[in-house]
Amino acid sequence: QKKKKKKFQPEGITIGRSPYAWFGSIADGDVYRASLATGRGRVAVEGLGAGRSVIGLKIDRQERRLFLSGGFSREIRVADVRSGKIDALFTVGAEGSMVNDVVLTPEAAWFTDSFRPQLYRLALDRHGEPAREVVTVALGGEWEQGTDFTANGIERTPDGSALLVVNTVVEGGSLMRVDPRDGTARRVDLGDLAIPFGDGLLLLGRHLYIVQQQLNQVDVVRLNAAGTRGTPIARITDPRFRIPTTAAAWGDRIYLPNARFDVPPTPDTEYDAVAVDRV
Numbered sequence: 001q002k003k004k005k006k007k008f009q010p011e012g013i014t015i016g017r018s019p020y021a022w023f024g025s026i027a028d029g030d031v032y033r034a035s036l037a038t039g040r041g042r043v044a045v046e047g048l049g050a051g052r053s054v055i056g057l058k059i060d061r062q063e064r065r066l067f068l069s070g071g072f073s074r075e076i077r078v079a080d081v082r083s084g085k086i087d088a089l090f091t092v093g094a095e096g097s098m099v100n101d102v103v104l105t106p107e108a109a110w111f112t113d114s115f116r117p118q119l120y121r122l123a124l125d126r127h128g129e130p131a132r133e134v135v136t137v138a139l140g141g142e143w144e145q146g147t148d149f150t151a152n153g154i155e156r157t158p159d160g161s162a163l164l165v166v167n168t169v170v171e172g173g174s175l176m177r178v179d180p181r182d183g184t185a186r187r188v189d190l191g192d193l194a195i196p197f198g199d200g201l202l203l204l205g206r207h208l209y210i211v212q213q214q215l216n217q218v219d220v221v222r223l224n225a226a227g228t229r230g231t232p233i234a235r236i237t238d239p240r241f242r243i244p245t246t247a248a249a250w251g252d253r254i255y256l257p258n259a260r261f262d263v264p265p266t267p268d269t270e271y272d273a274v275a276v277d278r279v
Helices: none
Strands: 010-015 020-025 031-035 041-045 057-059 065-069 075-080 086-091 099-104 108-113 118-123 135-138 151-156 163-167 174-178 184-187 198-204 207-212 217-223 230-237 248-250 253-257 272-277
Touching: 010 057, 010 248, 010 253, 020 057, 020 065, 057 099, 065 099, 065 108, 075 118, 099 198, 108 151, 151 207, 163 198, 198 248, 207 230
Parallel strands: 099 151, 151 198
Antiparallel strands: 010 020, 020 031, 031 041, 057 065, 065 075, 075 086, 099 108, 108 118, 118 135, 151 163, 163 174, 174 184, 198 207, 207 217, 217 230, 248 253, 253 272
């Protein structure tokens, strides 16, 4: 377990090619970089202040940029890994929007909005440079938007042809396959598995890890290549789980931050991350 500095309130995690984990803070948008070998770390990107969270985040393959989801600030931020400075900032959505999670594809960074039926697409050129504007993609098809929190984690299908998004409303919690061209969503057949507390998603090969935060468990499903159906193959539980929210992999281990949403985030609240074996 890797202890976080006090007052840092983690939710998202990303790991690149190097053995370091990057955590985003709900409290003020700090990004904390920790060694997977020692657990020691530091704030690598200074946040923009209270109310300007970082929820989900992803580091690019070159380990040059961090793509940050700004929660209720409605901000999408791109940070330079070396300098720690914010290179680009976009305000998206409308009042009440919440930019929650992000996934990187070769062509774009895709972000979810938990309170509006839409995704945000930030195009990337062949060098990974972000575009100067964000495109909003409306969700349709079988997508159902609740009156409250709806969309959460996001990933790619194994064949890269579509996006996978957690929807907390459809049939009590479902995984939706979204066509990135037009936003058409279809429910992924996961058999009897419901994901009412589905949060972060992690795809390793054809195995999709679905973090169910309030249940303190991670459900693992084997997807077909197109991501239209999946078979539950394992459920990971651990006594160290304290509302884990997201997941990232290094080697044969999965790392999950404990968000501890069941306790008040006081200056003395301790946070950590847990490592478990891959399935």
